[in-house]
Amino acid sequence: MKQEDTTQRIWDKALELFSTQGYDSVSVGEIAKAVGIKAPSLYNHFPSKQAIFDAIVKSTAAQYEADTDKIHIHVQNVQRDIPVFTEITEDALFEKVRQIFEYSLHNDTISRFRRMMTIEQFRSPELAALYSKRYVERILHYHAGIFRALIATGEIAAEDPDALAMMYVAPVITLIGVCDRQPEREPECLEMLQSHVRLFFRMVHGGGSQRSV
CATH class of the missing domain: 1.10.357 (Tetracycline Repressor; domain 2)
Structure with missing residues (x-):
C-alpha cells in the first residue's frame, strides 16, 4: 500500500471511529487496528492522535469547499x-x-x-x-x-x-x-x-x- 493511501486510510478510519465513539474514547492502537497496521507504523504518518484530528479538520474543510463549489x-x-x-x-x-x-x-x-x-x-x-x-x-x-x-x-x-x-x-x-x-x-x-x-x-x-x- 502506498504511503499516501495509508495516510488517507488512517484518517478515514479515525473519523469513522471518532464519529461513533468520540475522540477521547478511541486510542491510536484502535485506529491502527482498523487500518490494518501496527501502532508504531501509524506514527510514520502522524505523530499523534491530535495530529490525525487536525488533518481531518483541514481535509474536511477543503472537501466541503471543493464540493459546494460545484x-x-x-x-x-x-x-x-x-x-x-x-x-x-x-x-x-x-x-x-x-x-x-x-x-x-x-x-x-x-x-x-x-x-x-x-x-x-x-x-x-x-x-x-x-x-x-x-x-x-x-x-x-x-x-x-x-x-x-x-x-x-x-x-x-x-x-x-x-x-x-x-x-x-x-x-x-x-x-x-x-x-x-x-x-x-x-x-x-x-x-x-x-x-x-x-x-x-x-x-x-x-x-x-x-x-x-
Missing part, C-alpha cells in the same frame, strides 16, 4: 456568491438548498465529521468553540453578508440582515439534526425544508413568488 455556493466567500443569489428564482433557491442539505447528510466524510463534532462539543471547550464557529457562526455571517448586499441593492426587504440570517439558517440546521438522529425522517424533513425556503423567499420579497433573493 453548485456555486462558497460559504467562505460572500463577495463571490452575491451574483449567485442575484435574481435567483424561488425554485432555483430551493434547489441549491436541497443539494447542500442532501450532500451534508449523505457524504460520508462530511456527515461523520458533523457527528463527531456533535459528540465532542460537550467534552472539550476548544471543540465546542470550533463547532459553533463552523456550524453556526460562519454560516450566519455568510448569509448575513448576502442579505446585506441584496438589501443595499433593493432586491429584498430592508430588514436586519443578521436577524434574517438567523431566521433562514436555523430551520435548516434543525432539520439536518433531525435527520442525523432519525434518518428515516428525511422525506418529511425535505418537505419542511421546501416549505421553509419558499415561505422565507416570499417573505423577504413582500409576498412575491418568482422574484430574486
Whole structure:
C-alpha cells in the first residue's frame, strides 16, 4: 500500500471511529487496528492522535469547499456568491438548498465529521468553540453578508440582515439534526425544508413568488 493511501486510510478510519465513539474514547492502537497496521507504523504518518484530528479538520474543510463549489455556493466567500443569489428564482433557491442539505447528510466524510463534532462539543471547550464557529457562526455571517448586499441593492426587504440570517439558517440546521438522529425522517424533513425556503423567499420579497433573493 502506498504511503499516501495509508495516510488517507488512517484518517478515514479515525473519523469513522471518532464519529461513533468520540475522540477521547478511541486510542491510536484502535485506529491502527482498523487500518490494518501496527501502532508504531501509524506514527510514520502522524505523530499523534491530535495530529490525525487536525488533518481531518483541514481535509474536511477543503472537501466541503471543493464540493459546494460545484453548485456555486462558497460559504467562505460572500463577495463571490452575491451574483449567485442575484435574481435567483424561488425554485432555483430551493434547489441549491436541497443539494447542500442532501450532500451534508449523505457524504460520508462530511456527515461523520458533523457527528463527531456533535459528540465532542460537550467534552472539550476548544471543540465546542470550533463547532459553533463552523456550524453556526460562519454560516450566519455568510448569509448575513448576502442579505446585506441584496438589501443595499433593493432586491429584498430592508430588514436586519443578521436577524434574517438567523431566521433562514436555523430551520435548516434543525432539520439536518433531525435527520442525523432519525434518518428515516428525511422525506418529511425535505418537505419542511421546501416549505421553509419558499415561505422565507416570499417573505423577504413582500409576498412575491418568482422574484430574486
